[in-house]
Amino acid sequence: MRKFIALTVFAAAVTAQAAEDLDTRVERLAQELRCVVCQSQSVADSNAPLAVDMKRHLREGLAAGRSEQELRDELVQRYGEQVLYRPALHAGTVPLWFGPVALVAIGGLVYWRHGRRREGGP
Amino acid sequence: MKLLLAALLPLLATATLVALLARSLQRDAQAEPVSPLIGKPAPVLDLERLAGDTPPRPGEVWVLNVFASWCGPCRTELPVLGQLAEQSGVRIVGLDYRDTLELGLAFLKRHGNPYALTWRDPEGKGSMAWGVTGVPETFVIDRKGVVRLRHTGPVTAEDLNKRLLPLIKRLQGA
């Protein structure tokens, strides 16, 4: 009898743990999706019916073993790229993702050039 | 010389920026958002039936209309949808968004039913498959099952005559 209880408690704890991880995964994914019927809110933050439905859809999908990427791609197919708050990397977003790198490189160049000019003047 | 170039850079950047912003002002901010489904196969849904029993036949042009009992404009467009069905012979499939069985049936009973078939979508799954962002929305699907048009908002008589009927006639002729 005690073993049975222990097993049940253990199973409950494991499923509770798994459920909590699912919560975090849903939250994280929902934070990166835009609520397309709101002014500018993420799906996670929004109470709009569409956002609630989307969160449910994400939860069911993740629980069924689908990957985050798969769910994201599916939503992009239905709502367009604007549903992603973190734009996917492709030809159209290369300047966006590599722009900061380029800026840092330019800054570094400027800094290096200034450093090269040793003080020599009066 | 190099100094002048470096000094001109902010100015050039500003000119580009102003040009960009001017162009973005010109585009119509109220333009209907283009559905990503256009040109793609219509999503296949597996939903409970609310009313009607004739699904669209393969190889036939059909129309999907998303509505809800709590949506005022949906009520006003019902007669226009009825005209659409009559004048073009298309089957209109209704998708009842976030309604209970009773409310959906009552809506159709009270205001008329232009739909050959109506599906229930209490949890929004069907609408999400179609990328629906509000009610009402209307989709036109061609003979090959490809989505050709999305119309957001109620279908008025003008929309019927200027947008929907010409397109449907053309797709039916093809």
Added chain:
Amino acid sequence: MTGELGQFALLLALAVALAQAVLPLWGAQAGRARWIALARPLAAVNFGLLSLAFATLVASCVVLDTSVAYVTAHASQELPLGYRITAAWGGHEGSLLLWVWILSAWGALVAARSGDLPAVFAARVQGVLGFIAAGFIAFIAFTSNPFERLLPAPANGHDLNPLLQDPGMAAHPPLLYLGYVGFAVGFAFAVAALLEDDLDARWTRWARPWVLAAWSALTAGILLGSFWAYYELGWGGFWFWDAVENAAFMPWLLGTALIHSLAVAEKRPGFLRWSLLLALLAFSLSLLGTFLVRSGVVSSVHAFASDPSRGLFILMLLGLSVGGSLALYALRVGRLPPAEGYALGSRESLLLLNNLLLATATGTVLLGTLYPLAAEVISGVKLSVGAPYFDTVFPPIMLPLAALMVLGPLARWRGAALQNVKPLLPLALTALGAAAVLAFSLQGSLWLAAGVATGLWALGGTLALAWHQRAAWRQGLALWLAHCGIGIFVLGVTLVRSLEQAHDVTLAPGEETVVAGHVLRFDKLEAAPGPNYQAARATLSWQVGGTPLQLAPEKRVYGRRQVAMTEAAIARSLWRDVYVSLGEANADGRWALRVQIKPFMAWVWIGALLMAGGGVWGLLAHRRRPKSKLAAEPASPNIVPTLSTP
């Protein structure tokens, strides 16, 4: 009657501003002493007229003169008096009038305190300010007039947007504009300096207090906006990288670079060039921000409902002022002495890095903000660039800056040796160690470790510096406060973002559930009506620690506008905030609740407050020193540098 008075004052102000724009500048070019002398009186008259105009708008709101269209749109009989006053800047037209009124206030203040400046220079400053004022007053008068009549006058107004019916709202725009618009003074000083025959660095000394004041106000304004969004919007977020937030943040970033550059520009010619460019660009970004908020090109919670024709007007203003000033810069920059090279590890070198990193950060934020616009114009694709993007690209630029910030005050002028840094090595190791422990014990996040290490290093390093130089505390306090503020801010943001939890539960009154290991009870649900709203208030108690936390989130419906608002319940402490918001009720009477736990949330506010405080102290300390002393004291390498002394 008051509406017409306001209208008249506005048009008169336009005429005066035009005079202020043209006469002093022409006079300065042509040497007409009488026109030069007009500059300061015109500034005063402009301020007076705009004050009159603004006062009439406020009065119309207070008495609810619904024959004025603006009043009908933004006030109502049920609106409490305090909010009737703030309704004057609750809408597009009114807030623009506030904008230009604050500009004229700054101008009048500068005019009043220009006694020591060369007359020609002061005249040019007023001329530039006059141009900007004229542009905006024209914009208001011809496209966004708050005094337009609405006849027949309706019985009641549409009430103020419920989001704005809040004390934080009362202070946020005025404070924000003080800063945002205040950068116009720095801009005017830079343009006036460029117009001078002898382009030297004296203007940086004169501009310093004005820029510091504007920067402090902007810091406080952004802080208040963020603080208000946190408790008012009901989602628990405090920064969304929203286009309008970025619009205020970008001038702040460049403004920070500017205050550092102005401090050294007189001694180091290279920073004179930086100061000029930064002063021009900071205000240019303010103008860009004004455009973004009011043109309708970006959708945002903040954006005013506007139409594209207004946008075009502001765009033209933007193009003229920014283009004109940068063209002037390109023309005149050749007259500046060439920049020297700096030894690596010298204070100049670190200040240069400071400017470069801030400029890069600004560029990045600008890129992210405008990219969706550009993508749509160029290729028709609708993209969203949101918080996930900025949270990825921004910290790698700012964290190194926060780390270098500790080394800056320790570095020697012109010197390369950083021997002063050696005593801090134990601190660095402690910071890294603590960060590593934290990261691995809680979750293996690189950002948590980096942020905590940097924050501890920044805070500890500044405190160590402060202790070491405590004798000269009067000069040092501004820097210590601001830099400590940054350290605390970095710690707060890192910890909150990494460790916050959100739990969605559904409860009916009387039920309880377990959230984050503690029992949450839904005690009762009651109606809580207000002056112009109906509300449902849920009383909850959460059994964490000894005494249970009482939380009372509300859902309000404002009658006139039929808008539902969520009032979150926040239990604050130094170590964590508990944030509860009420969602929708189910058909079966159960309510959706979102319970969020945010560790170290208060540190974000405290950090920003300290930054603003540092700026304010810098201003006060500057004014206390008698002017004769400024020239006499040598710049000793051991004295802690401040931003307001040479």
